[in-house]
Amino acid sequence: MGQKRSESPGLSRLVEETISTLSPIQSIMKIADPSNIVRMGLDPENIISFGGGWCNHEAPERLREIYADICLDASDFHISGRYSAITGNLKIREQLCEFEKNIFSVNGLRPDNICVGHSSTQLFHDVLRVICDPGDGIAVLDPSYVNYFNAVKCALPGSSVQFIPALDPVTWEYMPDPEIPTEYLKELCSEGRIKALVIPDPDNPTSQIMPSGILSGFLDILTDAGAYLVMDHAYKTQYFGDMPETYSWSCEDIPNLISIHSNSKWLSSLGRRLGWLEAPSVITNAMERLVESTLLSPDSLHSAATARFLEESIGNGSLVHYIDEMRKLYQRTATITMKAIDRHMGKPRLDPKGGLYTCVKIDTDPVRFTEEILRETGVLFIPGTGFGPSMEEGIRVSYGPLCDNHDKIVEGMERVGSYI
Numbered sequence: 001m002g003q004k005r006s007e008s009p010g011l012s013r014l015v016e017e018t019i020s021t022l023s024p025i026q027s028i029m030k031i032a033d034p035s036n037i038v039r040m041g042l043d044p045e046n047i048i049s050f051g052g053g054w055c056n057h058e059a060p061e062r063l064r065e066i067y068a069d070i071c072l073d074a075s076d077f078h079i080s081g082r083y084s085a086i087t088g089n090l091k092i093r094e095q096l097c098e099f100e101k102n103i104f105s106v107n108g109l110r111p112d113n114i115c116v117g118h119s120s121t122q123l124f125h126d127v128l129r130v131i132c133d134p135g136d137g138i139a140v141l142d143p144s145y146v147n148y149f150n151a152v153k154c155a156l157p158g159s160s161v162q163f164i165p166a167l168d169p170v171t172w173e174y175m176p177d178p179e180i181p182t183e184y185l186k187e188l189c190s191e192g193r194i195k196a197l198v199i200p201d202p203d204n205p206t207s208q209i210m211p212s213g214i215l216s217g218f219l220d221i222l223t224d225a226g227a228y229l230v231m232d233h234a235y236k237t238q239y240f241g242d243m244p245e246t247y248s249w250s251c252e253d254i255p256n257l258i259s260i261h262s263n264s265k266w267l268s269s270l271g272r273r274l275g276w277l278e279a280p281s282v283i284t285n286a287m288e289r290l291v292e293s294t295l296l297s298p299d300s301l302h303s304a305a306t307a308r309f310l311e312e313s314i315g316n317g318s319l320v321h322y323i324d325e326m327r328k329l330y331q332r333t334a335t336i337t338m339k340a341i342d343r344h345m346g347k348p349r350l351d352p353k354g355g356l357y358t359c360v361k362i363d364t365d366p367v368r369f370t371e372e373i374l375r376e377t378g379v380l381f382i383p384g385t386g387f388g389p390s391m392e393e394g395i396r397v398s399y400g401p402l403c404d405n406h407d408k409i410v411e412g413m414e415r416v417g418s419y420i
């Protein structure tokens with residue numbers, strides 16, 4: 001044994017330089033950590049948070065029972081401790097095809113179009129490495145989901161993220177003229193600067209849903225350029241109003257369409273990590289080769305419980321009911337939040353078409369604003385910085401965590417309104 005040395009051998013340039021800081025979301029969440037709240041002289045019990053990017057409805061009772069059944073049955077429990085196939089066991093892949101068919105009328109999906117994974121987060125990272133080379137550009141709308149930026153840096157060294165304008169930072173309208181993003185995309189594609197366009201739908205942070213006409217136009221441009229459309233459907237069940245036409249698109253018919261899905265939001269299973277990717281089999285086969293060295297095996301217990309739950313609840317019709325009720329809950333929550341913002345903050349904001357969020361224009365530095373509002377009112381918002389240039393004077397307000405406590409939404413906005 002050598003002597004204890006004081007110097008560590010050092011870390012990679014990736015973590016030291018390329019991703020040397022936390023995103024603004026993680027930074028404010030750290031500020032809002034209960035121990036820090038106490039240090040600020042506030043009571044953690046009194047904090048009202050519009051910060052969390054999560055839902056808060058109950059998972060189906062039947063799902064809980066199925067987990068209990070698996071755990072109580074010695075044989076099922078033993079089997080759930082085995083590795084599953086790299087892209088997921090056949091039963092869960094079959095049931096996910098059924099889920100898409102029954103809930104969204106996605107036809108023609110086959111189990112070999114499905115790659116089950118740990119989460120959308122893992123699948124996004126891995127699929128980038130399957131479809132792109134380091135250095136290939138990735139396009140996103142401005143603003144977009146903040147985690148993509150570091151994911152691209154980690155998965156594709158040397159690649160850049162190209163913004164396509166969507167939110168007008170002056171009028172606070174979303175895609176007031178669809179020609180503008182379409183022309184931007186055309187230009188990026190004609191110069192060969194991107195290999196994929198990534199769109200969360202419904203979106204985080206704007207909660208907008210891409211109209212089918214615009215998305216079809218984007219797809220035509222990407223197809224001509226030999227680039228992919230990656231739809232992030234983490235919030236797919238949470239659309240308000242009629243189901244968007246594009247939600248029935250199938251990768252069986254569109255060779256450059258990849259969609260990423262997750263149990264996190266719709267099944268209130270953020271911590272029971274399970275996601276899946278839908279893509280032509282040439283891509284899922286390639287995922288298998290890559291995932292062997294990243295994940296090796298998606299979670300067998302969550303896969304088994306989800307497959308059993310889907311088979312049963314699709315069969316007896318209870319799944320449609322569960323999803324409808326959940327969707328209505330978030331729509332009601334969104335309506336209450338928008339009314340409270342209008343009444344107490346009186347600032348421009350986006351009208352959510354689904355999802356868990358809205359964006360409010362505050363016309364000042366959002367990092368300072370959110371820190372001040374937290375300190376002075378005990379209300380937590382997320383600064384827009386980091387979502388894209390259009391949000392440099394905006395904040396993200398999440399109503400997801402308060403879906404079960406509408407009074408708190410109103411109280412939070414009242415507090416902010418009185419202060420500002």
Ligand SMILES: Cc1ncc(COP(=O)(O)O)c(C=O)c1O
Pocket residue numbers: 053054119120121122145200203204232234261262263264270274275
């Ligand atoms: C657009 C979007 N995609 C993906 C995720 C993460 O999903 P998962 O829990 O499956 O990693 C989130 C989480 O907030 C999200 O907002």
